[in-house]
Amino acid sequence: MMNKLIFGRYIPGDSLIHRLDPRAKLVASFYFIGIIFLANNWQSYLFLGLFTLFAIMLSKVDLSFFIRGVRPLIWLISFTVILQMLFTRGGTLYWSWGIFSLSEYGIQNGLFIFCRFILIIFMSTLLTLTTPPLSMSDAIESLLGPFRVVHVPVHEIALMLSIALRFVPTLMDETEKIMNAQRARGVDFGEGNLIQKVKAVVPLLIPLFVSSFNRAEDLATAMEARGYRGGEGRSKYRLLKWSGRDTAVIIAFAAVTVVLVFLRS
Amino acid sequence: MDPIIEVNQIEFSYQEDTPPALKDVSFTINRGEWIAIVGHNGSGKSTLAKTINGLQMPQKGSVKVGGQVLSEESVWDVRRMVGMVFQNPDNQFVGATVEDDVAFGLENQGIERNEMLKRVTNALEQVKMTSFATREPARLSGGQKQRVAIAGVVALRPDIIILDEATSMLDPEGREDVIATIRQIKEENELTVISITHDIDEAASANRILVMREGQLYQEGTPGEIFSAGPELVSLGLDLPFPEKLKMALKARGVEVPTTYLDEEGMMDWLWTSVLKK
Numbered sequence: 301m302m303n304k305l306i307f308g309r310y311i312p313g314d315s316l317i318h319r320l321d322p323r324a325k326l327v328a329s330f331y332f333i334g335i336i337f338l339a340n341n342w343q344s345y346l347f348l349g350l351f352t353l354f355a356i357m358l359s360k361v362d363l364s365f366f367i368r369g370v371r372p373l374i375w376l377i378s379f380t381v382i383l384q385m386l387f388t389r390g391g392t393l394y395w396s397w398g399i400f401s402l403s404e405y406g407i408q409n410g411l412f413i414f415c416r417f418i419l420i421i422f423m424s425t426l427l428t429l430t431t432p433p434l435s436m437s438d439a440i441e442s443l444l445g446p447f448r449v450v451h452v453p454v455h456e457i458a459l460m461l462s463i464a465l466r467f468v469p470t471l472m473d474e475t476e477k478i479m480n481a482q483r484a485r486g487v488d489f490g491e492g493n494l495i496q497k498v499k500a501v502v503p504l505l506i507p508l509f510v511s512s513f514n515r516a517e518d519l520a521t522a523m524e525a526r527g528y529r530g531g532e533g534r535s536k537y538r539l540l541k542w543s544g545r546d547t548a549v550i551i552a553f554a555a556v557t558v559v560l561v562f563l564r565s
Numbered sequence: 566m567d568p569i570i571e572v573n574q575i576e577f578s579y580q581e582d583t584p585p586a587l588k589d590v591s592f593t594i595n596r597g598e599w600i601a602i603v604g605h606n607g608s609g610k611s612t613l614a615k616t617i618n619g620l621q622m623p624q625k626g627s628v629k630v631g632g633q634v635l636s637e638e639s640v641w642d643v644r645r646m647v648g649m650v651f652q653n654p655d656n657q658f659v660g661a662t663v664e665d666d667v668a669f670g671l672e673n674q675g676i677e678r679n680e681m682l683k684r685v686t687n688a689l690e691q692v693k694m695t696s697f698a699t700r701e702p703a704r705l706s707g708g709q710k711q712r713v714a715i716a717g718v719v720a721l722r723p724d725i726i727i728l729d730e731a732t733s734m735l736d737p738e739g740r741e742d743v744i745a746t747i748r749q750i751k752e753e754n755e756l757t758v759i760s761i762t763h764d765i766d767e768a769a770s771a772n773r774i775l776v777m778r779e780g781q782l783y784q785e786g787t788p789g790e791i792f793s794a795g796p797e798l799v800s801l802g803l804d805l806p807f808p809e810k811l812k813m814a815l816k817a818r819g820v821e822v823p824t825t826y827l828d829e830e831g832m833m834d835w836l837w838t839s840v841l842k843k
Contacts, residue, residue, distance in 0.1 A: 434661040466661040469703035515656045522657035525618060525649040526670040526717065527641065533675045537668035537685070 310432050316545070317359035317430045322439035324546035328553050329427040333420050335557050344563040345415045351556055352422050359430050369425040370418060377417045385410035437461040438540055455531030463519070471512070478507050569724060569757050570594040570617060575626035577612060586612040587623065588780045594757060596724075601768035601788075602761045603803055604777030610761045613777065614729045617759070618647040631724060645674070648718030650731040654710035658702045663694060663713050666702070670721045688720035691753070692746050708739025712746060719750055726751070728760040732767065740764065765804045769828060776801060792826040808832040 312318075317325070339345050356363060370377075390405035428436075441458030448454050479489060482503045489500050571593050578585040587609045594600055602610050615621040616628055619640035628635040630643045648670075651657045660666030664685050671681045689695045692712040702710060711731055718726055726747065732740040744767055751758050760767060768774055774791045776784040778801060784791060792798065792806055796813070799805065805813070808829055812822045827835055 434665070437661075462661055463659065466658070466702065469701070470655055473703070518651065518653055518656035519659065521615075521620060522649075522651050523659055523669075525620060525644065525647075525651075526659075526721070527644050527673040528669070529641065529673065534672045535675045535678060535681065537665060537672055537678070537681055539678065 311361055311365065311429045312432075313360060313430065315358060315360040315430070317355065317426070319545075320430075320549060321540055321542050321546040322431050322435035323442055323540060323542070324549050325427055325431055326436065326439045326443065328549055329423050331553055332423050332556075335553075335560060336416055336419055338557070338560050338564055339416075340412070341563070341565045344560055345412065345419075347559060347563055348419055348556075349415065352419055352426075355426060356422065359426055361426070361429050365429060366422050366425050370421050373417070373421060377414060380417070381410045381414050384413050433465040434462060434538070435540075437465060438538055442540055453531075455534075459531075467515070471508070474511060475504065475508060478504055567596040568593045569596045569631055570759075571629040572613075572617075573627045573629070575616060575623035575628060577616060577621060577623045584780070586780050587616070589626075590780075590782050591626075592775060592782060592785060594759065596757055597755055598773060599751065599758045599771045600760070600773050600775060601771035602759065602775045602777060603763070603765070603768050604783070605801065605803065607779075608777040609780040610777050611729055612780075614649070614727050614759065614761050617725075617727060618644050618649060645721070646723055647725045647727060648721055648723035649727045649729060650711065650714045650718055652730040652733055654707045654714065654734065655702070657714055658710055661701065662698070663700050663702075663705070664689070664698045666713055667717045667720050670717055674721070684720045684722075685716075688716040691719055691750055692716045706739065707735050708742055711735060711739070711743050715743070715746060715750070719754075722754070723756070725757045725759065728758065728762070730761055730763065733763060740767075744770075763804075765806050769806045776803075788828075789826040793824065 336348060339348055356366065385402060385406045386400045388406035388409045389401055389403050392404040393401060394404070395402040431439075437458055440461060441454060444452060444454045444457065483489065487500055487503055488496075489504070490497060491500070572591055574589050574591050575587055576585050576589060577587040590609075590613065602613065604610050612621065616623050616635075617630065619628075619635050622635070622637075631646050633639050633643060635643055658666055659669045667685045667688055668681055671684060676684070685698075686695070689698055692715050694709065694712050694716060697705065697709065697713075702713075705713070714731070715726075728747070732743050735743065747758060747760075750756065760771065762768055769788045769792065771788060774784075774786060774788055775782060776791060783801070784794075788806075792809055796805075798809075806828075808827050808831070811832060812827075815822050823835060
């Protein structure tokens with residue numbers, strides 16, 4: 301069930317995109333999501349689409365991964381698009397029934413929103429597919445760095461993030477084990493009506509919680525035994541290196557913004 | 566003899582109204598020794614290990630590590646001297662990859678990056694995990710994770726390594742592998758090893774064994790002295806080493822066996838000489 305989830309997975313590779321500084325990638329992705337909202341006609345969407353495809357090509361990751369990334373969200377997307385189509389009026393009216401209508405503007409708006417969704421998902425999937433989770437948490441720590449001034453516990457956030465990421469597969473394995481153990485005792489997961497389904501989750505959730513507490517305690521002891529005493533006076537093993545190509549990426553995104561402003565109507 | 570750990574009449578209880586987990590425990594460990602602490606569940610072995618590096622402070626008595634008395638102020642210096650490997654390989658893996666985990670302790674000490682890189686490579690070489698440096702813990706076996714934990718400790722260059730049932734969740738192969746690794750590292754770096762264990766064969770290869778029972782130090786001696794108690798060990802909740810089991814089986818069949826403890830090799834010698842004598 302969890303293996304199908306593409307979102308948040310990392311595909312090892314050695315492309316230009318893979319080698320970029322994670323900070324550059326993170327900033328660029330967020331920036332891209334921001335400027336998508338600048339686009340308001342088909343020329344600008346086409347331009348953004350081509351740009352995204354170009355980025356995907358550079359990453360040398362198979363396009364099918366991205367399409368699979370969209371799949372779990374397809375219902376949300378269709379729902380939004382259909383609502384948008386049915387409730388927007390304007391332009392030529394093709395069909396109408398009560399409060400529902402299908403108009404030129406409605407269809408156009410629906411398609412734009414569809415493009416917007418796809419572009420956002422493609423770009424964020426590109427980020428997660430080409431960046432190891434660990435570098436991502438490094439990038440977040442580094443980018444949050446300035447907030448130290450206003451007493452944001454940056455080191456603690458980064459540590460929690462990296463421990464959380466490290467324990468994801470461990471806890472997944474454990475979930476599977478508990479599920480099978482409970483199945484062996486006759487618990488039916490995913491059977492019956494909603495209430496029965498929710499009830500079946502209890503014998504999975506409680507052991508999982510309890511074992512997480514135990515894990516946390518063991519881990520804290522182990523960390524303390526290895527001399528961990530907070531963020532102060534620590535050195536760093538992993539280093540992020542900002543290079544010329546990272547600056548180039550940022551410049552490319554600035555250029556995209558300029559073109560976009562020209563294209564929009 | 567150069568004492569490195571001196572435990573003096575310590576007492577420790579987790580909660581005030583419960584019976585103490587440790588009562589009047591005193592012993593001395595010399596530099597370079599391999600000590601095994603045995604005893605059944607709840608006898609206070611793990612609590613004892615945690616008092617040695619200050620994860621728990623005894624309510625009474627004192628602990629001295631490397632000449633330093635353990636206190637709130639000296640605890641971080643003491644932890645630099647004592648490396649600890651715990652039981653569950655999954656729960657003590659802090660880093661997201663092997664090399665990050667080995668570096669974790671070094672980061673805590675604020676060691677400079679170049680030195681860190683050198684020490685991490687070196688430590689991974691010592692436990693033969695170099696080719697796994699960038700792997701994630703989810704893709705390692707239990708024995709491999711324990712070897713990484715050992716590397717993390719070795720990189721810190723401690724004087725003492727405490728194994729808190731470090732091999733109890735491993736299969737026999739992984740167990741032997743981990744013990745062999747520690748033995749080799751101990752010889753190379755002149756370490757003192759304290760191994761808390763249920764594995765009687767592991768205990769049999771120690772220099773000295775401390776037997777714990779209900780929070781007290783019940784017995785102390787060389788493996789030979791401890792194991793010559795024979796069946797009494799079973800009443801302590803301990804298993805017998807294989808040569809002792811063999812001796813008992815022979816005795817039950819009317820063969821006269823020596824009363825002193827023999828290790829596997831000694832037993833073998835005794836067997837073939839007695840067969841030849843007949």
